[in-house]
Amino acid sequence: MSVTAAKGFVASGVAAGIRPSGKPDLALVRSIPRAVGAAMWTTNRVQAAPITVSKRHLEAAQPQAVVINAGVANAATGARGEADAVATADGAAAQLGLPPDEVLVLSTGVIGAPLPVDKVLAGIRAAVLDLSPEGGGAAAGAILTTDSGPKLAVAAGPGFTVGGMAKGAGMIHPCLATMLVVITTDYPLRAEEVDGFLRPAVERTFNRISVDGDCSTNDAVILLANGASGAGRDDDAFRAALHDVCARLARQVVEDGEGCTVVLEVRVDGAASETDAVAIARRIATSPLVKTAAFGHDPNWGRVLMAAGSAPGADGFAALDTERLTVAFDGVPVFAAGAPTGDVPTLAGAVCRIDLDLGLGDGAAAYLASDLSYDYVRINAEYTT
């Protein structure tokens, strides 16, 4: 079950009264044996207080526990917000018998509202009492906001397990790290190795998805490794399992994207470079015109060309030659050799696949995005600060 699938991790999720709905809103994850960890944080210049505090802690110590609250993001809350994040970590550390800098804190929810610290501290006391090796599901349920359900993934390698949980449905756009994600493993890693495994996995999964092109102030992906499996080293297998967990969580975030009715799978091949391929895939995946067309089940390749042609590149725009470009919707070529093929595929499914081959080089990239629907507008027009 998510973060407790790997050996030696306990977790819990409780209702601390932070969310007005009364739903579970405080999660705690802890490694029983000593763990090592790494994290990737939002690159937004406006960073939430828990991000600031957790970064400081991660620089000073190896993380043994993570406290996450939903309902209030504790972002743009000034000096009080930072004091509240410190109080949260201190409270959890005292209850868990850890130095405060071995606790990471994450928050998600409304920006600008103050954290109700008393409720958080009372919630932490309850969560500590609830910690169990079966608590991964409860933890994953307690970190949600507009999500329709928990996002979990588990992958196993020879003798070890990688498990993770994620939350995120809006303000989703790659900025090195996206959303709140906690991944645990009992695979044996040294402290200095964790980042080197986490970074490439995140780069090709969480950094290749978009719901609305907006980069949150609170995004974080945390990996804890405690070696409790007793398994031997098989780094390729671990890398594959970690990628698998990241990719499955990332896909769940898109599928649960605010108002999502169609998942766009954008694949770019034959670009002049990987940088160009990523830029073109991202530009297509974030274009409101492409996303509304997907919502309308319209194989509107003209909008795909428009987006591809305006993707930023090294010298202003990514390299593109319409004479060498082919575009396909759900495997049906619609544009080739500078002109329409005349084929009009029928798009009816919950997935819309858009493939571009630029015919220029070896650069390739894949991207996942939600469509842009009436419900996206409704959710975000009604959701108040």
Add this chain to the structure above:
Amino acid sequence: MSVTAAKGFVASGVAAGIRPSGKPDLALVRSIPRAVGAAMWTTNRVQAAPITVSKRHLEAAQPQAVVINAGVANAATGARGEADAVATADGAAAQLGLPPDEVLVLSTGVIGAPLPVDKVLAGIRAAVLDLSPEGGGAAAGAILTTDSGPKLAVAAGPGFTVGGMAKGAGMIHPCLATMLVVITTDYPLRAEEVDGFLRPAVERTFNRISVDGDCSTNDAVILLANGASGAGRDDDAFRAALHDVCARLARQVVEDGEGCTVVLEVRVDGAASETDAVAIARRIATSPLVKTAAFGHDPNWGRVLMAAGSAPGADGFAALDTERLTVAFDGVPVFAAGAPTGDVPTLAGAVCRIDLDLGLGDGAAAYLASDLSYDYVRINAEYTT
């Protein structure tokens, strides 16, 4: 009346049968005295055939006439598309007694569909017979697609006039030039001067608006100057009149943006540089979360901070320090000195003004954008290739 407000210009607009609706869809503008001209074109790597042909013509000669068709964009149409654009210019040139390279051609409408050249040529014959000094309104009406009505602006200086027409409601985002715009003036200019006046006016007007963040394949802004006023030189007055016409046409494009119910006026002051100010203003003006909040009349400054903090800048992100930043909605400060002020303004109007002062330097920029409404989604989910 738009492009015929200045002396010495005639125009017309006719229904050539290109748009299935039977609405007017072909416009012709011509200077009677010899004119000089300049233009700014879309920077999208995918450029429509009429853009390619018009660029070539503008390099070879001074433009005397512009033919514009609506309904079909003649973009991504391969070699046939270019031949069709050439045939359009040739047909107009023959009817007007001009060399072909003195005619510019523009198209707007569906991408990927072939231009019905026979209808275009018949339309040109009718349009030439209709040319008149009162034809500016008819021309402005014949270049529309999803626009709700024509966009016109006229400004006068000492002894001269500047008039223009524009079309554009979707796929609107600054890429040096945006939408189709034709501006005429009877102010006396030499050929080599036109571009130097046009470029800064466009940079601060059409390049500072966004409907959907999507940059079209067909955008163009053309300025024709024929000196027919007989006025003396007053470059400051001309610059002001040209800016005025550009700014008023740009605002009309946003007000008529697809599904627009609220115009966002974003103003950034105190940025470290003008580049940063433009990047931050643009990022706010194109954020789906800010735009849906505007649609919901929600003074959601958290989303404004999120957007500002992720604006691209010289070293990754534009410079920003939340401790020095103030944000106001409709003049009411909502965030200052790193924390919320506690004020919650009521937003009810058709305009939502968002002011940021970064407190870092002298960089300033203004940006106009439409909100993101149900109707935006409806229009773009239903509008088929």
